[in-house]
Amino acid sequence: MLRDLTIGQYYPVESVIHRLDPRTKFLGTIIFIVALFLFKTFWGFLLAGGFIVSIIALAKLPPKYVLKGMRPIIFLLLFMMIFNLLLTPGEVIGEWWIFSVTKEGIYSALFMGLRLIMLVLGSSIMTYTTTPNNLTSGMESVFGFLKVFKVPVHELAMMVSIALRFIPILMEETNKIMKAQQARGADFETGGPIKRAKALIPILVPLFVSAFRRAGELAEAMEARCYHGGDGRTKMKPLKYHKRDLVAYLVLVGIVVGEIFIP
Amino acid sequence: MSLILDKINYYYGKGTAFETAALKNISLTIPDGEFIGLIGHTGSGKSTLIQHMNGLIKADSGSIYFNGQDIYDKDFKMTELRRKVGLVFQYPEHQLFEATVIKDVLYGPTNMGLDKLKAEVLAYGSLRAVGISEDLLDASPFELSGGQKRRVAIAGILAMNPEILILDEPTAGLDPMGRFEILNLLKAIHEAKGITVILVSHSMEDVAEFAERLIVIDDGEIKYDDEPRKVFAHAEDLRKMGLEVPQCTELMGRLADRGLDVDRNCLTIDEAVESILNGNRRK
Ligand SMILES: Nc1ncnc2c1ncn2[C@@H]1O[C@H](COP(=O)(O)OP(=O)(O)OP(=O)(O)O)[C@@H](O)[C@H]1O
Ligand SMILES: [Mg+2]
Numbered sequence: 331m332l333r334d335l336t337i338g339q340y341y342p343v344e345s346v347i348h349r350l351d352p353r354t355k356f357l358g359t360i361i362f363i364v365a366l367f368l369f370k371t372f373w374g375f376l377l378a379g380g381f382i383v384s385i386i387a388l389a390k391l392p393p394k395y396v397l398k399g400m401r402p403i404i405f406l407l408l409f410m411m412i413f414n415l416l417l418t419p420g421e422v423i424g425e426w427w428i429f430s431v432t433k434e435g436i437y438s439a440l441f442m443g444l445r446l447i448m449l450v451l452g453s454s455i456m457t458y459t460t461t462p463n464n465l466t467s468g469m470e471s472v473f474g475f476l477k478v479f480k481v482p483v484h485e486l487a488m489m490v491s492i493a494l495r496f497i498p499i500l501m502e503e504t505n506k507i508m509k510a511q512q513a514r515g516a517d518f519e520t521g522g523p524i525k526r527a528k529a530l531i532p533i534l535v536p537l538f539v540s541a542f543r544r545a546g547e548l549a550e551a552m553e554a555r556c557y558h559g560g561d562g563r564t565k566m567k568p569l570k571y572h573k574r575d576l577v578a579y580l581v582l583v584g585i586v587v588g589e590i591f592i593p
Numbered sequence: 594m595s596l597i598l599d600k601i602n603y604y605y606g607k608g609t610a611f612e613t614a615a616l617k618n619i620s621l622t623i624p625d626g627e628f629i630g631l632i633g634h635t636g637s638g639k640s641t642l643i644q645h646m647n648g649l650i651k652a653d654s655g656s657i658y659f660n661g662q663d664i665y666d667k668d669f670k671m672t673e674l675r676r677k678v679g680l681v682f683q684y685p686e687h688q689l690f691e692a693t694v695i696k697d698v699l700y701g702p703t704n705m706g707l708d709k710l711k712a713e714v715l716a717y718g719s720l721r722a723v724g725i726s727e728d729l730l731d732a733s734p735f736e737l738s739g740g741q742k743r744r745v746a747i748a749g750i751l752a753m754n755p756e757i758l759i760l761d762e763p764t765a766g767l768d769p770m771g772r773f774e775i776l777n778l779l780k781a782i783h784e785a786k787g788i789t790v791i792l793v794s795h796s797m798e799d800v801a802e803f804a805e806r807l808i809v810i811d812d813g814e815i816k817y818d819d820e821p822r823k824v825f826a827h828a829e830d831l832r833k834m835g836l837e838v839p840q841c842t843e844l845m846g847r848l849a850d851r852g853l854d855v856d857r858n859c860l861t862i863d864e865a866v867e868s869i870l871n872g873n874r875r876k
Contacts, residue, residue: 509649510688513680514749515672515704532700535690539735 339399339498341458346574347389348459352468354575359456361582366445366452368589375444377588381581382451389459399454400447407446414439466491471569484560492548500541507536594660596623596678596757596789601645601655615641617813619655623757623791628783630800630821631793633810634835639793640683642810643759646791647678676705679755683762685746689734694725694745697734701753712752719751722785723778740771747775751782757789758782764799772796776803801825801839801860809836822858841865 347355362381369375386396420434457465470487477483508518511532518529603616615638623629623646633639644650645657648664648671657664659674682688691697695713698720702712720730723744729737734745747763760779764772776792780803783790794800800807800821807824809817811834817824825831825838828846837843841859845868849857854872859865 506682507688509644510682510685511700512649513647513675513682514688514701515675515753516700517672517704532688532690536688539690540687 339458340461341391341395343390345388345390345459347385347455349574350459350578351569351571351575352460352464353472353569354571354578355456355460356465356468356472358578358582359453361586362452363449365582365586365589366448368586369592370441371592373592374589375441377585377592378448379444381585382448382455385455386451389455391455391458396451396454396458399458400450403446403450407443410446411439411443414442462491462494466494467565467569482560484563488560496541496544499544500537503540504533504537507533507540594625594756595658596646597621597658598623598645599656599658601642601652601657603641603645603650603652605641607653615813616645616652619810619813619815621808621815621818623789625756625789626783626787627789628780628803628805629789629791630804630807631791631810632795632797632800632807632836635795637810637834638813639810640761641813643680643761643791643793646757646759647680648674649680672705676701676753677755678757678759679750679753681747681750681758681760681763683765685749685763686734686739686742689742689746689749692733693731694734694737695720695730697745698749698752701749705753715752715754716748719748720745722751722782723748724774740767740774743767743771743775744778747778755788757791759791759793761793762795763792764794764796772799779803797825797837797839798841801842809834821860825860826858 350358362378366378369378386393415431415435415438416429418432418435418438420432422430422432423436424431460468466487469490470483473481473483473487508516512518516529516532518526521529598619598621601616601619602614604612605615606612619642631639631643641650645652648657651665659677662669664671664674689697691700695716698716699712702715705712707715717730725741725744725748729741734742737745743763747760750758758779763775763779767775776799779790779792782788792800792804804821807817807819807821808815809824809831816830816834817827825842828838828842831838838846839860841862841864842857845855845859845865846857848855848869856864856868859868
């Protein structure tokens with residue numbers, strides 16, 4: 331059930347995309363998102379779409395898995411598309427009750443939808459192909475310049491990485507506690523909203539207790555290994571750019587240039 | 594009254610890249626009043642199997658009959674099964690949530706829809722059975738020691754008055770004393786109430802001493818289902834599955850290999866002592 335939530339979960343296979351430097355993937359995702367907002371025609375869409383499909387293929391991600399990860403945004407997507415469709419002024423081509431559909435509305439809904447899909451696809455490819463550890467050390471390095479402004483970049487990155495690491499653990503824990511309470515006759519499915527909210531207490535209390543216990547244990551373990559924050563801390567595996575990263579940046583620049591100049 | 598599993602198959606992550614077969618063609622009959630040990634290496638499918646027995650996991654194929662009724666039938670009452678087949682999870686103390694011990698134990702019986710008085714009778718009775726003294730009843734469960742928490746959690750299941758009591762490694766993480774107490778407690782409950790007990794364990798000593806029947810599961814399949822003595826006679830096979838025989842059995846086996854006149858099928862220290870003394874006397 332909860333386990334079926336695939337969005338953002340690392341998918342362990344060997345591929346060029348997996349091996350790319352996390353900084354490349356992080357900056358690349360940002361560049362790609364910018365490029366997404368440049369195109370205005372079908373050809374531009376084709377370029378971006380072709381790019382994303384080839385990346386998915388290169389990363390050896392099963393299309394089914396990727397599509398399943400899109401499920402959570404379906405509602406947002408429909409919502410946005412319908413609003414765009416109905417509320418864009420322009421050349422009216424159909425009317426029904428108080429709504430009117432315009433040619434511009436159709437275009438705008440279509441392109442908004444496609445952009446959103448590709449935006450989510452693009453960023454989830456990054457998380458599918460990068461381990462949480464790499465992702466955060468990539469972010470730490472990309473945002474490293476903020477240290478000049480006294481932003482605790484390392485600490486923030488560490489927090490993000492711990493949070494990411496804990497998501498699957500807490501999900502599993504929730505699952506386990508739910509089952510344990512079901513074994514004691516708990517019923518989460520029937521009854522009105524108040525009864526259902528009350529039924530959550532036997533899950534939430536143990537979940538919080540366990541989260542705090544884990545946090546405490548982790549803090550102790552980190553302290554026992556003399557962790558004291560970012561200053562002077564070196565990495566076991568420092569990030570290093572390779573030739574493939576250069577190729578990736580060149581391809582991305584190509585995409586941006588393409589999106590700007592395609593009619 | 595019995596629980597019958599018929600050709601159960603179960604896969605985790607069905608239809609994804611992570612699909613693993615957790616149970617393969619499991620058939621079992623669990624009659625009334627037995628004390629059964631369920632052993633297997635880490636990841637062999639023990640926890641998965643016992644969650645089928647009270648319907649928390651639905652098999653991908655196969656059927657389960659409780660007292661002759663198919664539990665996957667549309668009109669079968671799953672809540673009734675959950676009550677009659679009490680399942681104590683691994684580290685059950687992690688499920689405690691109420692403000693006081695007694696309230697936590699009352700959670701199960703109350704969910705069953707019993708009136709307050711009946712529920713309290715059951716709750717007090719089961720707390721006494723697990724050896725929690727009266728003065729702890731109004732304490733917060735989070736203030737108790739690890740062993741006490743576990744007893745409270747077991748009492749929480751016992752208070753639903755189950756006909757079959759299943760425990761997933763109830764002695765994990767306890768000291769030898771705590772282990773001994775919990776196991777004796779199970780034995781006492783088993784004898785006093787005549788309920789079926791299924792004990793999942795990593796410890797061969799525990800099951801050798803307490804179980805009348807031993808089910809060995811390996812990689813989702815049942816390898817042995819017999820009296821402990823007969824199962825432990827297959828020491829070599831068990832070792833291949835990452836399991837050991839009880840240390841006593843191991844020792845006696847080696848002594849017998851060296852030509853001593855002892856019984857190599859001893860399961861407990863007492864039996865081993867007896868057998869060694871007898872061997873001496875015969876000389
Ligand atoms: N929630 C889950 N999702 C996916 N796979 C799982 C899940 N739970 C268990 N498995 C897999 O199913 C198999 C059986 O697991 P199970 O928990 O039943 O083993 P076990 O015998 O109880 O082990 P242990 O002695 O460690 O408790 C293992 O290979 C495990 O990796
Ligand atoms: Mg287990």
